[in-house]
Amino acid sequence: MAARDEDYDKLTPEEREVRDKADRERERAEQATLPYKWVQELGEVDITVPVPKGTRARDLAIVIQKKKLSVGFKGKDKIMEGELCKEIKIDESTWSVDNNEVVIHLEKVNAMEWWENILTHHPKLDTRKIEPPNGKLSDLDGETRGVVEKMMFDNQQKALGKPTSDELKKHEALEKFKRAHPELDFSNAKIS
Template sequence: MAATATPTRTDEELTDTEREARDAEAKRREEEEQAALPYKWRQTLLDVDVTVPVPKGTKGRDLTVVIARKKLKVGFKGKEPIMEGELCAAVNSEDSTWLIDGTELVIHLEKVNQQEWWKNVLTHHPAIDTTKIQPENSKLSDLDGETRSMVEKMMFDQQQKQLGRPTSDDMKKADMLKKFQEMHPEMDFSNAKFS
């Protein structure tokens, strides 16, 4: 007797408890994958900071650190790199820096596109779910009203895109079209194409 596959249910079909359990499992798996990397990282919309543990007494001359627009290479001279590959997105290599702080190599990467969250540092490493990113409230609250609303709009739009839903601009256009249609019922919009 052949086993039948259980059809995948959409997010809307799940109960709140099932959704919470699925999200908790995804978060646990993501945390395990990130913990297995040879570095830790955190980001804001403006930059990414990567922390690589190094032995006490490590000097800059002991390391090879190459920061290019779309590539990063980190390692000890004469040894296999600790990390090497294509960056998730472009960085401004002129404004990106690195330093040794005790037993850590700290690499500061300035994002070129400062309006998106990175899924990972290197494209071949496990990705995080950027829809679950919660910016630090103190940082968000430090922004002036106009900047804060712009950042909140960008976060909403990015989450909507990833879920395949309309962005705030798409919803605004649809609302304007609906009002226009109500004001002009004599016009036929059945064959209209909007992009």
Template sequence: MSANDDYDKLSPEEREARDKADRAREAAEQAALPYKWTQQLGDVDITVQVPRGTRARDLSVMIQKKKLSVGLKGKEPILSGELCKEIKLDDSTWTLEDQESILIHLEKFNQQQWWENVLTHHPKIDTTKIQPENSKLSDLDGETRAMVEKMMFDNQQKQMGKPTSDELKKMETLKNFQEAHPELDFSKAKIS
């Protein structure tokens, strides 16, 4: 039996408790890494702290399609290894900020996929639990925006045990028909 089968048999309270424990474990594992990282669907941003007063010439940063190595020249790398997914080399960059942190921007090759980790040997995160930052609905074209708003409304309605927009539309149509035809008896009608 896989962990997912086991998860499906849990009550909502047990799922919430397990999710909370998993998030706490993930947070602890990620906090122990020698860097901080965030991601969007299209890119990954990594921040690596270095001693205050560090200059770019003191650094050894190597970014390759599937490898990353960052550190101070002449010392063990702070992080080094195989990237979990391929990147677009020409669109990936690094900069030294305030002589104390290296900001690395990696452009994902596959921009429709969440990364489980930065380097393959580091702890993974559960990508199914990622909640992407809300893009503004105003950024979407009219048709897409209407579809997203309908989906959001229907999802909220279902969570509250209320009818979806399609069900509301059917109920409204039926109500209007009943009002237009008071002579008809709908008391035994089966409505689905």
């Protein structure tokens, strides 16, 4: 992925737009092949699994564990089963049957990161390109919004192999110190 990121950084804005559009189309096509649909916010994931008309909760075999999810009919093959890509809060995660679909609500343990997929063996989304709804971000108070924006920036920087905001601040402080003290020799300093 790092080589791909370097290539991406070298693209013109127009070339990036073309690549981003192609990536979004590929992701949409991959997601369309899944036996469920899903949406997420920073703290939660909602999954809908279509089931035949008349399906009742007692017909289903659903297992929700910290790192595992299984959905199917009792005594039959599973509709979906596998390891969750991240951990969830079991006590705050639920499921129900509503309008010919199973609705599964999962609360993330880490409410400050985007999921690439639901099950680890399913196609991944590029989480660096996720933009939260502006209404949700703007609903936050100033301090919380600042923390969320910083975390989003830092996650994107980490994904690209670039320095986080804290690392950038440290580097700026060091450069300022060097300018203020030109008499000091930093040539052999090991600074990470």
